[in-house]
Amino acid sequence: MIKYDEKTKIFKLDTLTTSYVIGLADEKYVGHAYYGKKLASTDLAYLLRIDEPPFVPSKNLREKVSFLDTYPMEYSFGGTGDFRESCITVTTADGQQGLDLTYVSHRIYNGKEPLEGLPATWGENSETLEITLEDVPTGIRVLLSYSVFEDNDALTRSVKVINGGNDAVYIDRVLSACLDMDNEEFEVLSLHGSWARERHMERVPLGYGSYVTESVRGESSHQDQPFLALLSKNCTQTVGEVYAMHFVYSGNFLAKAQRNQHDTVRMVMGIHPESFRWKLEAGESFQAPEVVCVYSDEGLGKMSRTFHDLYRNHLIRSKYKNQTRPVLINSWEAAYFDFDTDELLALAKKAAELGIEMLVMDDGWFGKRNSDEGSLGDWTVNEEKLKGGLKHLVDEVNALGMKFGIWFEPEMISPDSDLYRAHPGWALQLKNRSGSQCRAQYVLDLSRPEVRDYVYECVASVLRSANIEYVKWDMNRQLTDIGSAYLPADRQGELSHRHTLAVYELQERLTRDFPDLLLENCSGGGARFDPGMLYYSPQIWSSDDADAIERLAIQEGTQLLYPLSTMGAHVSDCPNHTVGRVTPFETRGIVALAGTFGYELDPRKISEEDQAKIPGQIADYKKYTSLIREGDYYRIASYQENHRFDCYEVVSKDKKEALICFVQVLGEPNFRSRKLKLQGLDADAEYVVDGKTYLGETLMSAGLILQRAWGDFKAQIIEIHEK
Numbered sequence: 010m011i012k013y014d015e016k017t018k019i020f021k022l023d024t025l026t027t028s029y030v031i032g033l034a035d036e037k038y039v040g041h042a043y044y045g046k047k048l049a050s051t052d053l054a055y056l057l058r059i060d061e062p063p064f065v066p067s068k069n070l071r072e073k074v075s076f077l078d079t080y081p082m083e084y085s086f087g088g089t090g091d092f093r094e095s096c097i098t099v100t101t102a103d104g105q106q107g108l109d110l111t112y113v114s115h116r117i118y119n120g121k122e123p124l125e126g127l128p129a130t131w132g133e134n135s136e137t138l139e140i141t142l143e144d145v146p147t148g149i150r151v152l153l154s155y156s157v158f159e160d161n162d163a164l165t166r167s168v169k170v171i172n173g174g175n176d177a178v179y180i181d182r183v184l185s186a187c188l189d190m191d192n193e194e195f196e197v198l199s200l201h202g203s204w205a206r207e208r209h210m211e212r213v214p215l216g217y218g219s220y221v222t223e224s225v226r227g228e229s230s231h232q233d234q235p236f237l238a239l240l241s242k243n244c245t246q247t248v249g250e251v252y253a254m255h256f257v258y259s260g261n262f263l264a265k266a267q268r269n270q271h272d273t274v275r276m277v278m279g280i281h282p283e284s285f286r287w288k289l290e291a292g293e294s295f296q297a298p299e300v301v302c303v304y305s306d307e308g309l310g311k312m313s314r315t316f317h318d319l320y321r322n323h324l325i326r327s328k329y330k331n332q333t334r335p336v337l338i339n340s341w342e343a344a345y346f347d348f349d350t351d352e353l354l355a356l357a358k359k360a361a362e363l364g365i366e367m368l369v370m371d372d373g374w375f376g377k378r379n380s381d382e383g384s385l386g387d388w389t390v391n392e393e394k395l396k397g398g399l400k401h402l403v404d405e406v407n408a409l410g411m412k413f414g415i416w417f418e419p420e421m422i423s424p425d426s427d428l429y430r431a432h433p434g435w436a437l438q439l440k441n442r443s444g445s446q447c448r449a450q451y452v453l454d455l456s457r458p459e460v461r462d463y464v465y466e467c468v469a470s471v472l473r474s475a476n477i478e479y480v481k482w483d484m485n486r487q488l489t490d491i492g493s494a495y496l497p498a499d500r501q502g503e504l505s506h507r508h509t510l511a512v513y514e515l516q517e518r519l520t521r522d523f524p525d526l527l528l529e530n531c532s533g534g535g536a537r538f539d540p541g542m543l544y545y546s547p548q549i550w551s552s553d554d555a556d557a558i559e560r561l562a563i564q565e566g567t568q569l570l571y572p573l574s575t576m577g578a579h580v581s582d583c584p585n586h587t588v589g590r591v592t593p594f595e596t597r598g599i600v601a602l603a604g605t606f607g608y609e610l611d612p613r614k615i616s617e618e619d620q621a622k623i624p625g626q627i628a629d630y631k632k633y634t635s636l637i638r639e640g641d642y643y644r645i646a647s648y649q650e651n652h653r654f655d656c657y658e659v660v661s662k663d664k665k666e667a668l669i670c671f672v673q674v675l676g677e678p679n680f681r682s683r684k685l686k687l688q689g690l691d692a693d694a695e696y697v698v699d700g701k702t703y704l705g706e707t708l709m710s711a712g713l714i715l716q717r718a719w720g721d722f723k724a725q726i727i728e729i730h731e732k
């Protein structure tokens with residue numbers, strides 16, 4: 010519900026349990042009055058503290074500099090008085106910067122308009138407030154959009170810049186959201202990592218100065234996640250305050266929390282300004298991506314569930330989002346580049362016998378791709394490997410009762426490829442420099458329309474050639490050499506963003522032209538696990554590290570923000586290919602239950618005893634997948650924090666059933682049985698666990714006693730049903 014009170018000049022945006030309040034200063038600046046627990050009153054203009062003396066002498070003259078440097082801004086701008094973090098910098102034709110953005114008008118409407126060329130939340134039961142600001146001397150206008158969904162507790166924000174002047178200007182920085190607050194001894198939570206250890210949580214106190222998490226890698230990255238949250242000191246899974254932002258974008262991002270002189274905090278998020286410069290001709294506009302804002306007064310758990318529900322109901326579009334995904338077997342860790350039709354069919358035959366439903370042919374099927382040293386861009390089937398062609402293989406796999414999926418890495422070009430030999434100018438490159446190779450590949454210049462068309466046609470023609478029901482869209486290197494032989498000099502700064510827009514355009518075309526295709530995004534594991542990708546694909550490969558114990562931290566960090574149904578999670582072989590660890594087959598199965606289930610191994614090469622467990626694992630997946638996909642997620646114990654055990658719980662929306670997954674990482678000597686305090690149950694309902702009846706309240710307040718697990722890396726699942 011969005012309301013505007015003409016008398017107090019207050020906008021109030023209410024979600025189920027939160028209020029977001031915007032006010033107008035007499036000088037027409039748009040101020041941020043409040044974000045937090047839902048308020049009934051609209052008499053909130055006093056929160057903008059217009060009488061507070063910001064400077065000596067102790068009279069508030071509302072001189073511009075001291076005023077702007079302390080006023081809580083809805084959208085900050087620099088150069089005219091506010092020395093805190095600016096959201097926007099525009100260079101005009103005279104080479105100058107500096108803006109003074111004041112209120113012009115607003116409109117409130119039902120629904121939410123799509124963001125042109127960008128992924129964004131959607132849904133009819135929404136309402137949007139659009140506030141137009143203007144810098145009068147230059148005619149630069151900024152449209153701030155805020156949307157709320159009736160059934161969800163999140164708020165989404167985006168920004169559009171319009172050049173209403175007569176000359177071209179350059180946008181050097183355009184962030185999408187700004188949140189000014191009083192500091193309350195906040196701590197900052199963010200997610201970090203590297204290849205094969207993505208999304209580990211970090212929580213530190215917010216000191217004076219700035220805390221930054223960012224990517225300038227051309228993708229959201231393994232290293233950082235476009236997410237930042239401010240937490241009250243007492244914040245746990247169940248109590249305390251959280252102010253979170255998550256960016257619906259897959260390229261360079263900046264997320265910053267700045268603690269300022271008067272103990273105020275400014276949190277901002279948007280496209281990273283580093284090497285960004287967008288030319289805007291007179292009359293043109295630039296749409297910046299969306300930020301999702303979540304406030305929780307019930308700790309991190311409520312924040313996670315709010316993100317999960319928003320993404321499930323209002324971001325993911327794929328028809329598969331509410332469907333049981335096929336159990337897949339992926340050829341990557343089973344065979345790497347070493348396969349041919351006979352090998353794949355033998356693998357598929359064995360997999361089919363065990364109940365696996367789809368064969369995914371990973372990297373290595375095209376051009377002369379026998380290692381990762383060439384052929385990217387040459388998307389023609391390698392008939393030396395796939396004798397009889399792709400259709401023959403797919404038909405044979407289908408004849409085994411299995412679906413067929415395929416891998417692509419469409420954004421790349423190998424120096425050793427026919428494509429590069431024919432079009433060396435199609436790679437991103439800096440003039441007069443040799444390119445920086447990474448995994449022996451360059452990145453295609455997707456700002457070129459003919460390159461986008463080429464790439465699209467390559468993928469589409471392969472898909473048209475056989476009954477291919479799944480695509481894994483991979484991206485195995487970060488962007489360097491950000492130069493285009495196609496774009497003019499004054500548009501080179503647009504290149505990184507144009508790359509991301511091109512990926513969106515290609516995936517939009519793909520999902521539109523092949524509506525039945527199940528698309529899984531991937532980036533060298535989980536380097537593009539971001540909300541932008543979820544708009545196109547209902548699942549994303551979480552990490553190249555499929556070791557069950559390493560996955561505990563990766564999956565916990567992922568689950569903090571993303572519905573479990575979006576996490577690609579597979580059972581892999583042992584010793585694990587990334588860390589060499591040996592874990593029980595059962596544990597690997599239970600850990601992979603947390604996401605979309607599959608196998609990353611050759612079932613012919615594992616012990617008969619483990620092979621025999623596969624049908625049971627698949628049955629468990631089928632049994633629990635709808636609960637895991639649609640239920641509410643609760644984090645019960647964090648291995649990242651306690652270094653001993655991990656536990657999460659999923660409760661059905663009607664609270665009639667729940668599932669607990671527990672992993673004891675290391676066996677403990679002199680162990681006393683452990684109590685797990687459950688969450689999310691109906692306090693008054695009776696539940697049955699292992700044949701014994703408990704009151705919901707008892708399980709949540711006193712806990713469930715867990716018997717000792719004997720040994721290391723032991724996992725168990727516990728089912729709970731209402732009596």
Ligand code: DGJ
Pocket residue numbers: 341371372416483485531532533534535550552553
């Ligand atoms: C990285 C992916 O994460 C892997 O699963 C695999 O597809 C390789 N790329 C193939 O090159």
